[in-house]
Amino acid sequence: MDRIEAMQAFVTVADLRGFAPAARRLDLSPSGVTRLIAALEDRLGARLLQRTTRQVTLTDAGSRYLERARRILADIAEAENAIEGERTRPEGQLVISAPVGFGRLHVSGIVTAYLKSYPDVSVDLRLSDRMINLVEDGVDLAVRIGHLPDSTLVARQVGEMRRIVVASSGYLMAHGEPKRPQEIPAHDTIQFGAMSAALDWRFVEDNGEIRVASTPRLATNSSDAAIQYAKAGGGLTRVLAYQAAESLRAGQLKIVLTEFEPPALPIHIVYPTSRLLSAKVRTFIDLVTETADWHFG
Numbered sequence: 079m080d081r082i083e084a085m086q087a088f089v090t091v092a093d094l095r096g097f098a099p100a101a102r103r104l105d106l107s108p109s110g111v112t113r114l115i116a117a118l119e120d121r122l123g124a125r126l127l128q129r130t131t132r133q134v135t136l137t138d139a140g141s142r143y144l145e146r147a148r149r150i151l152a153d154i155a156e157a158e159n160a161i162e163g164e165r166t167r168p169e170g171q172l173v174i175s176a177p178v179g180f181g182r183l184h185v186s187g188i189v190t191a192y193l194k195s196y197p198d199v200s201v202d203l204r205l206s207d208r209m210i211n212l213v214e215d216g217v218d219l220a221v222r223i224g225h226l227p228d229s230t231l232v233a234r235q236v237g238e239m240r241r242i243v244v245a246s247s248g249y250l251m252a253h254g255e256p257k258r259p260q261e262i263p264a265h266d267t268i269q270f271g272a273m274s275a276a277l278d279w280r281f282v283e284d285n286g287e288i289r290v291a292s293t294p295r296l297a298t299n300s301s302d303a304a305i306q307y308a309k310a311g312g313g314l315t316r317v318l319a320y321q322a323a324e325s326l327r328a329g330q331l332k333i334v335l336t337e338f339e340p341p342a343l344p345i346h347i348v349y350p351t352s353r354l355l356s357a358k359v360r361t362f363i364d365l366v367t368e369t370a371d372w373h374f375g
Contacts, residue, residue, distance in 0.1 A: 237372025
């Protein structure tokens with residue numbers, strides 16, 4: 079027996095004072111309504127309705143149960159309406175994860191515009207370069223740069239990102255500009271990335287991959303530190319395009335070896351499921367695709 083369905087049948091019979099009109103209201107057969115009420119009474123161990131050939135009336139137990147049943151059904155309807163509202167109207171808290179630098183420079187501006195457009199939503203923006211588990215950490219969506227491992231997450235590509243080699247004009251004037259990747263070992267280099275990452279720099283030539291080993295004078299997991307030292311003439315460094323964008327615009331750095339760059343990395347928004355996607359997640363993704371210029375290719 080579906081207890082909620084049986085409770086709804088009982089309340090409807092009580093309201094309409096008959097099994098036949100209740101059956102029509104519920105789109106069930108009269109015998110189906112009768113079976114639901116009988117099963118409910120058996121479960122409760124009490125008669126709820128007195129039936130005669132002419133009318134249906136409540137017993138004392140039925141009158142007491144009716145009041146509680148109405149409250150329960152009203153609470154269920156309220157809960158369902160709230161969930162339905164979350165799917166159709168953006169509200170509640172939206173938890174977003176993004177890499178530290180990219181989040182600060184590019185995601186935070188989208189969040190500002192989003193909050194202005196949707197006053198019923200609050201945002202928890204978590205910036206971290208750690209690969210988090212969305213479900214375990216309670217995150218609604220994440221912005222990720224790079225190729226994604228196989229997973230159960232749904233991914234929506236929203237841009238792409240070049241990996242570039244840059245140096246200051248002063249360094250290039252003093253040491254010469256490398257024309258091919260194989261010349262890198264003769265230069266001072268700055269290694270940026272996770273401390274566990276390989277020191278090889280990867281390039282593409284004639285549809286084949288080239289790996290060039292480097293012995294960096296500075297190794298760091300901070301793009302700001304790598305770029306700062308490169309601007310000071312410290313050598314060549316390999317970073318993501320957005321990380322050096324400001325210094326490139328200011329003429330403090332120059333891109334080299336452009337023709338040997340590997341394909342741009344994809345930028346994705348990932349989220350746990352596309353089934354019954356909440357309105358707050360859907361509208362944030364829509365805002366990114368409509369307004370953000372995340373094409374750094």
